[in-house]
Amino acid sequence: MEFECKDFIEAARWIIPSLLIILGWSVVSRGNDRRETRKEVRQFLDRTISSVENIRKNSLDCLTQGVCESSKKLELAIDPELLQMESALALLRLKNGKDVVDGRSLRKAVSDNGQYRVAGRKKLDLDHRVLMEINDSAAELIAELEKAYRQTYQKESFFKGLW
Amino acid sequence: MKDMTIYVAKDFSKMPCVRSRDDGKKSGEEFRDDILLPALKANDRVTVDLNGVLTLGSSFLEEAFGGLVRKGYYTAKELNAKLTIKFQVESYIKETWDYVKAARKE
Numbered sequence: 001m002e003f004e005c006k007d008f009i010e011a012a013r014w015i016i017p018s019l020l021i022i023l024g025w026s027v028v029s030r031g032n033d034r035r036e037t038r039k040e041v042r043q044f045l046d047r048t049i050s051s052v053e054n055i056r057k058n059s060l061d062c063l064t065q066g067v068c069e070s071s072k073k074l075e076l077a078i079d080p081e082l083l084q085m086e087s088a089l090a091l092l093r094l095k096n097g098k099d100v101v102d103g104r105s106l107r108k109a110v111s112d113n114g115q116y117r118v119a120g121r122k123k124l125d126l127d128h129r130v131l132m133e134i135n136d137s138a139a140e141l142i143a144e145l146e147k148a149y150r151q152t153y154q155k156e157s158f159f160k161g162l163w
Numbered sequence: 164m165k166d167m168t169i170y171v172a173k174d175f176s177k178m179p180c181v182r183s184r185d186d187g188k189k190s191g192e193e194f195r196d197d198i199l200l201p202a203l204k205a206n207d208r209v210t211v212d213l214n215g216v217l218t219l220g221s222s223f224l225e226e227a228f229g230g231l232v233r234k235g236y237y238t239a240k241e242l243n244a245k246l247t248i249k250f251q252v253e254s255y256i257k258e259t260w261d262y263v264k265a266a267r268k269e
Contacts, residue, residue: 079180079218083252090252102254111180112221119186 038153041092045149048088049142052106055081056138059110060131066123075117082107094148101144109137167206169198172215179227180220191226199227200236203245213250221258229262239263 055078062074086103094101113130115121124131171179175198176189183192202209213219228248231237237245242263248256 079178079220082220083216083218086252086254090254100254104254104258107258108221110221112182112225117181117186117220117222 041153042149044088045092045094045145048085048092049145051081051085051088052103052138052141055085055106055110056134059116059134063115063124063128063131063134064126067119067121078110082110089145092145094145094152096144096148096151101141101148103141106134106137106141109133164208165206166208166210167202168210168212169202170212170215172213174198177216178218179216179223180218182220182222182226191220191223191228191230194223195227195230200231203231203237208245208247210247210249213248213255219250219255224255224259225262228259229266232263232266233269235268239266 058074058078058081062071062078065071082103086107089102090100092101109130110116113133115124115130169175171194175194179189179191179194181187181190184190199209199211228242228246231242232239243260248259250256
């Protein structure tokens with residue numbers, strides 16, 4: 001059976017539009033997937049940032065009172081939340097440059113400042129260095145996360161987004 | 164070669180977070196002196212598995228691991244050869260080794 005030119009043209013009338021439809025569907029589908037992923041990451045990031053704010057607030061409330069039942073309750077809340085926050089950041093794996101953003105600075109500012117969970121500590125004045133460091137670390141972490149998110153999800157070119 | 168693994172959550176505490184014995188139970192000092200140090204002395208290689216803990220304080224890590232160097236038991240190089248730390252969150256492992264490297268003998 002020999003194929004003539006008109007047979008190829010006939011075949012092309014069906015094949016080319018089909019290929020275009022498949023390509024179009026693929027582009028739209030990938031775009032949707034990327035949008036959904038970005039939305040999920042943003043929601044997860046917002047919850048993590050909320051956690052950072054919560055840790056900051058609880059830490060300040062804890063350290064601005066002496067050792068008492070209330071401060072110990074706050075400690076019980078802060079410690080697991082620090083680990084959960086760090087686990088969440090490890091899952092997010094947002095990067096600034098080559099480094100994955102992690103919560104080490106905040107964790108150190110909260111739990112290794114010479115005051116937190118130290119026996120017989122006194123309540124800290126509101127302008128104490130330790131409180132300033134906790135505030136700074138929390139603010140820096142949030143800023144880094146927002147920057148990393150923007151760099152990852154909001155700077156893609158149209159064509160990069162297609163693939 | 165004698166190896167040993169310490170499962171912190173099971174063998175010590177699920178909530179290790181304070182630094183010294185004066186600060187409370189299950190401190191970094193207690194872990195280092197009562198569990199880690201004997202294990203390091205009795206074995207060629209020790210793995211500390213932190214998986215399963217619910218909290219992990221920076222002061223606990225510094226005292227437990229950095230304290231090995233500060234108290235003069237081991238150098239950072241010796242610990243690097245002898246000790247392995249396992250945890251699901253990489254940043255805690257990096258932090259711990261930073262404490263070991265930064266520690267200076269008292």
